[in-house]
Each structure stands twice: as structure tokens, then as C-alpha cells.
Amino acid sequence: xxxxxxxxxxxxxxxxxxxxxxxxxxxxxxxxxxxxxxxxxxxxxxxxxxxxxxxxxxxxxxxxxxxxxxxxxxxxxxxxxxxxxxxxxxxxxxxxxxxxxxxxxxxxxxxxxxxxxxxxxxxxxxxxxxxxxxxxxxxxxxxxxxxxxxxxxxxxxxxxxxxxxxxxxxxxxxxxxxxxxxxxxxxxxxxxxxxxxxxxxxxxxxxxxxxxxxxxxxxxxxxxxxxxxxxxxxxxxxxxxxxxxxxxxxxxxxxxxxxxxxxxxxxxxxxxxxxxxxxxxxxxxxxxxxxxxxxxxxxxxxxxxx
Amino acid sequence: xxxxxxxxxxxxxxxxxxxxxxxxxxxxxxxxxxxxxxxxxxxxxxxxxxxxxxxxxxxxxxxxxxxxxxxxxxxxxxxxxxxxxxxxxxxxxxxxxxxxxxxxxxxxxxxxxxxxxxxxxxxxxxxxxxxxxxxxxxxxxxxxxxxxxxxxxxxxxxxxxxxxxxxxxxxxxxxxxxxxxxxxxxxxxxxxxxxxxxxxxxxxxxxxxxxxxxxxxxxxxxxxxxxxxxxxxxxxxxxxxxxxxxxxxxxxxxxxxxxxxxxxxxxxxxxxxxxxxxxxxxxxxxxxxxxxxxxxxxxxxxxxxx
Numbered sequence: 001x002x003x004x005x006x007x008x009x010x011x012x013x014x015x016x017x018x019x020x021x022x023x024x025x026x027x028x029x030x031x032x033x034x035x036x037x038x039x040x041x042x043x044x045x046x047x048x049x050x051x052x053x054x055x056x057x058x059x060x061x062x063x064x065x066x067x068x069x070x071x072x073x074x075x076x077x078x079x080x081x082x083x084x085x086x087x088x089x090x091x092x093x094x095x096x097x098x099x100x101x102x103x104x105x106x107x108x109x110x111x112x113x114x115x116x117x118x119x120x121x122x123x124x125x126x127x128x129x130x131x132x133x134x135x136x137x138x139x140x141x142x143x144x145x146x147x148x149x150x151x152x153x154x155x156x157x158x159x160x161x162x163x164x165x166x167x168x169x170x171x172x173x174x175x176x177x178x179x180x181x182x183x184x185x186x187x188x189x190x191x192x193x194x195x196x197x198x199x200x201x202x203x204x205x206x207x208x209x210x211x212x213x214x215x216x217x218x219x220x221x222x223x224x225x226x227x228x229x230x231x232x233x234x235x236x237x238x239x240x241x242x243x244x245x246x247x248x249x250x251x252x253x254x255x256x257x258x259x260x261x262x263x264x265x266x267x268x269x270x271x272x273x274x275x276x277x278x279x280x281x282x283x284x285x286x287x288x289x290x291x292x293x294x295x296x297x298x299x300x301x302x303x304x305x306x
Numbered sequence: 307x308x309x310x311x312x313x314x315x316x317x318x319x320x321x322x323x324x325x326x327x328x329x330x331x332x333x334x335x336x337x338x339x340x341x342x343x344x345x346x347x348x349x350x351x352x353x354x355x356x357x358x359x360x361x362x363x364x365x366x367x368x369x370x371x372x373x374x375x376x377x378x379x380x381x382x383x384x385x386x387x388x389x390x391x392x393x394x395x396x397x398x399x400x401x402x403x404x405x406x407x408x409x410x411x412x413x414x415x416x417x418x419x420x421x422x423x424x425x426x427x428x429x430x431x432x433x434x435x436x437x438x439x440x441x442x443x444x445x446x447x448x449x450x451x452x453x454x455x456x457x458x459x460x461x462x463x464x465x466x467x468x469x470x471x472x473x474x475x476x477x478x479x480x481x482x483x484x485x486x487x488x489x490x491x492x493x494x495x496x497x498x499x500x501x502x503x504x505x506x507x508x509x510x511x512x513x514x515x516x517x518x519x520x521x522x523x524x525x526x527x528x529x530x531x532x533x534x535x536x537x538x539x540x541x542x543x544x545x546x547x548x549x550x551x552x553x554x555x556x557x558x559x560x561x562x563x564x565x566x567x568x569x570x571x572x573x574x575x576x577x578x579x580x581x582x583x584x585x586x587x588x589x590x591x592x593x594x595x596x597x598x599x600x601x602x603x604x605x606x607x608x609x610x611x612x
Contacts, residue, residue, distance in 0.1 A: 111572075112418070122574040122576045266426075
């Protein structure tokens with residue numbers, strides 16, 4: 001058996017080690033020295049079209065939770081696609097979102113700034129009353145929702161299929177429109193998969209439905225956000241603060257106007273981290289299941305894109 | 307019935323309103339125009355000795371969770387002392403601690419700094435593996451412990467009497483010494499009541515038991531911390547980061563060396579906020595109970611000091 005890892009710009013040394021520790025008999029090749037006879041490809045931001053050069057592919061696994069980079073490829077129908085659903089990945093996302101939400105809720109930047117000028121100013125701005133709306137209620141969306149509910153925030157989710165999450169108000173697209181949904185929240189978190197239907201979903205039309213001075217947090221994909229519309233929404237007061245962890249081009253160019261903008265906080269795609277050991281275990285388990293004609297872990301519906 | 311509120315420097319307008327809304331018949335006077343015939347005093351940082359001028363006192367309630375400012379007074383034995391245990395107070399503390407812990411765990415300051423210089427640097431420093439020790443496991447300590455456990459942190463508590471908290475390792479002073487306790491954690495949170503036994507408990511002797519590069523968070527009272535010992539612990543590497551919300555003198559003087567110190571983060575006593583409406587309700591309920599010879603809500607053992 002042969003695995004090819006195609007993840008340009010990513011350090012995959014640890015992943016290779018974990019695969020070899022779990023099964024020393026497996027041959028692993030890594031882009032750009034990947035072997036085209038591999039039956040499994042583990043991919044992240046692979047060069048477009050590269051996957052079609054493989055002749056024996058049976059399984060393509062994303063190295064993360066998202067699969068838009070796989071679903072856009074023209075793969076033979078019998079090739080299975082899966083993704084990583086990793087408790088560590090979800091937990092690091094949960095921690096990131098809790099941090100960012102609390103940073104805004106407590107106006108923490110004001111205190112950080114006041115540290116530099118020896119200034120004691122309690123509650124210069126009142127703490128914010130947040131009503132948090134989460135777009136996307138997959139594994140991560142649900143865990144994030146529960147964690148924020150545990151902190152006694154009011155939390156609402158919006159997804160294609162309605163979910164049952166204790167303490168959380170869950171809506172689906174058949175309950176109400178996305179505009180109606182966002183009109184009822186003042187902190188909007190995007191955790192959607194990127195599909196043709198969700199691309200550009202964070203646009204000025206949607207932002208206009210938010211109450212004034214809302215918070216936007218995008219931890220899904222850069223392709224969800226229409227960048228110029230964020231500036232428009234800030235200028236017209238719908239959005240007071242945006243925290244972005246994902247971008248159309250990564251790394252974000254140093255000349256991009258998002259940088260150093262007083263209403264925009266940038267983090268360099270660090271919200272969640274795939275645990276390489278867990279990823280290796282999931283891919284190997286899936287290959288075993290494939291051989292035994294069993295249903296895969298975290299298989300992706302290529303039509304739906306998630 | 308007459309209530310005197312003695313809380314110099316605090317805005318108590320809202321508290322007075324809530325008391326009047328709940329019972330319009332009650333006379334409320336506020337320091338420095340307080341009436342000395344009041345039977346209830348609600349106090350916060352009252353001038354020392356002032357309480358002994360009251361002749362009809364039956365109940366002294368703290369305006370917050372701490373009561374060290376009451377227990378230091380020489381009050382007649384029959385005067386009851388109570389404090390505010392308010393779900394909103396605990397929740398704002400929970401939010402604050404979660405924010406600060408995550409801020410350090412994710413090295414968030416680095417990302418905030420990189421925003422200002424257009425720099426994309428993921429994981430310049432690896433995220434921290436935190437083992438969190440909480441000194442004090444009263445209502446707040448327990449809620450904080452649970453909230454951090456919910457985020458999948460390893461959490462230990464240390465208190466006089468051992469508590470049962472699901473998922474949390476709870477120790478008492480009869481299980482192990484405080485030095486042994488802190489040697490097993492690298493993020494120490496002080497939530498102790500201030501009593502003669504806990505004053506100056508955060509001292510160099512204790513800090514030396516911490517693993518190198520530990521985090522200290524003090525949200526209890528300034529009197530717990532020996533200020534010069536914090537500098538010593540930072541210089542000798544035991545503490546890499548300290549976040550302080552409470553100080554011996556508040557407001558902290560603009561010339562204090564804590565300010566603008568790269569290893570110390572100051573917040574101006576904003577970790578938890580008493581909800582004035584809840585405080586009013588608790589005090590009035592306690593007065594009713596006192597009249598009916600019922601046991602009080604959140605009564606304080608004046609000997610123990612909590």
C-alpha cells in the first residue's frame with residue numbers, strides 16, 4: 001500500500017512518522033516527491049488538477065475538516081473522499097472562539113491598551129450583551145455552541161438540517177431565512193463548509209440585516225467573505241469588530257488593507273490545529289474499512305461538499 | 307426599617323433604586339449621609355471603625371463576595387454578617403478567568419502585536435499545555451474549575467475542605483501542602499478569601515515551588531500577594547506571566563512598577579461585577595429571615611472569615 005501526502009507549505013514530518021509508527025509496511029511519499037501509483041492521497045491545498053494524475057486512487061482524505069479543495073476536483077466516481085473529524089481539532093476551535101468572544105465581550109483590548117499608559121479605568125465601556133449566532137452546526141459548530149452556552153451566553157445556530165442542542169436555539173433554512181436569523185444576533189460566527197452555495201455568503205446584503213455594531217468572526221474559509229463588503233459594513237456601522245482567521249490568499253499579503261485596521265483583528269489561520277497522530281489513525285482506519293467494504297469514518301458527500 | 311450603604315467611591319444609585327422598587331417603605335441612606343440608626347449596613351471598603359458608630363445594627367452585608375473588610379471590624383457578637391453570592395457575580399468571574407487563561411494559552415498577545423506590523427506568523431510560539439491549579443474552591447472557585455474543565459483543561463483545586471467536583475482533582479490542606487500542590491500546576495489562580503491565614507500567601511517561597519515559566523492570576527485580593535516577591539519570581543523565571551485584577555491600593559497608582567511591565571497584565575478590578583438587583587434582593591431576604599429567626603443566606607463565620 002502506498003500513501004501520497006500533498007500539502008504544499010505544510011510540515012508533514014510528524015504525520016509521516018505517525019503513519020510509519022502505526023504501520024511500518026506502508027510506503028509514504030510527500031509532494032513534490034509524491035508517487036503517482038499511491039492508492040491513498042492525503043491532501044491540503046494541493047495544486048489544482050494534480051489528483052487526476054494518480055491512476056490507482058481509492059481514497060482521498062483531507063488533512064483537515066474542510067474538503068472544498070477536494071470537491072472542486074474532477075475525480076472518478078468510485079474514489080471515496082473523507083475528512084478529519086478530530087476531537088483535538090474541535091477543542092482548539094472551541095478555545096479560540098471562546099477567547100475571541102470573551103475578548104470582545106469584556107472590551108479586553110481597552111485594558112491591554114491602558115496597561116501601556118498606566119491608566120486605571122474600570123468599565124470605560126460597558127461589557128457587551130452578546131447574542132451569538134453560529135452559521136453551520138456540524139461537529140465543530142455544535143461544540144462551539146455548547147461551550148458558549150456553558151458560559152451562559154445566548155446562542156443560536158443556523159444550518160441546513162436542524163440540530164437538537166441542549167440550551168441552544170437551533171434553526172434551519174426551512175425555519176427562517178438567513179437574513180432573519182442574523183437580524184436576531186449581534187455576534188455572528190461563520191463555521192460553514194465552503195461550497196458553491198456558501199461561497200460569498202458573508203456579504204453586504206447579509207451584514208445589513210445585523211443590528212448595528214455587531215461582531216463578525218470568520219473561522220471557516222476566506223471564500224465565505226466578500227472582502228470589500230466587510231469594509232462597507234464597518235463604514236456603515238453594521239459591524240464594529242471583525243476577527244478573521246481565514247483568507248482568500250494565505251498567508252495574507254503584508255499590504256492587505258485588513259492589516260492594522262482598528263476594527264479588524266487578524267490571526268494567521270491558527271484557530272484549530274489538526275493533531276497529526278489522530279489524522280494518521282483516521283486515514284489508516286479508513287483504508288482498512290475500504291478494503292473490508294465497510295462504511296468510512298467521516299466520509300464526504302461529494303455532491304453536497306461536506 | 308433603615309438601611310445604610312457605606313461604599314465610598316462606588317456608584318450605588320442603582321442599588322438604592324432596586325431596594326426601593328422591592329420595598330418602597332424602607333429608608334435608605336448613603337455614605338457620607340448615612341444614618342447611624344440603621345439596622346442594616348451594606349458595606350464595601352468602608353472607613354475603618356465606622357461600623358462601630360452604629361447603635362442598632364443587626365446585619366452587615368458585604369456588597370460583594372469578600373468580607374475581610376467586615377471581619378477586621380470589632381462588631382458586637384450578635385451582629386450577623388453576610389455576603390453576596392450572586393450567579394451573575396460568579397459568571398462574570400468565570401468569563402474573566404476563561405478569557406485570561408485562553409489569552410495566555412494561545413499566546414494571543416503575539417497575534418495582537420503582529421496585527422500592528424502586518425506580520426503573518428502562525429505558531430511563532432507553540433500553544434501552552436496548561437495544568438491549572440485553583441486556590442480556593444468556594445462557589446466561585448468551583449464554577450471556575452468546572453468551566454475550565456469544560457474546555458478540556460486539566461484542573462486541580464486546593465481548599466481547606468475537600469470538594470467533590472466532577473472531572474476536577476480536588477485537594478485539601480490535609481491531603482498535601484500548598485507547596486506540593488503548586489509544584490504540580492503551571493497556571494495558578496488565586497480565588498481565596500482574604501483572612502489572616504491567607505494574607506501574603508502568594509509569596510516567593512510559594513512561587514519557588516512552581517515549575518519554571520508558570521502563569522499567576524490573582525483575582526481575589528491584593529493582600530494575598532507580596533508585591534516585591536512577584537518581581538523576584540519573574541526575575542528568577544518561576545513566573546513568566548502574571549495577570550492581576552486586585553491590588554493593595556486601588557486604584558493602582560500610575561507610578562506603580564506593575565504598570566507597563568512586559569510580564570504583568572493589569573486589569574482594574576473588573577473580573578467580577580455584582581448585579582445590583584440581585585444584591586438588593588439578597589439583603590432584603592436576609593433581613594426578613596433575621597426577623598423570623600431563620601438561617602441567613604450566605605452567612606459568614608466571622609471567626610473563619612468566610
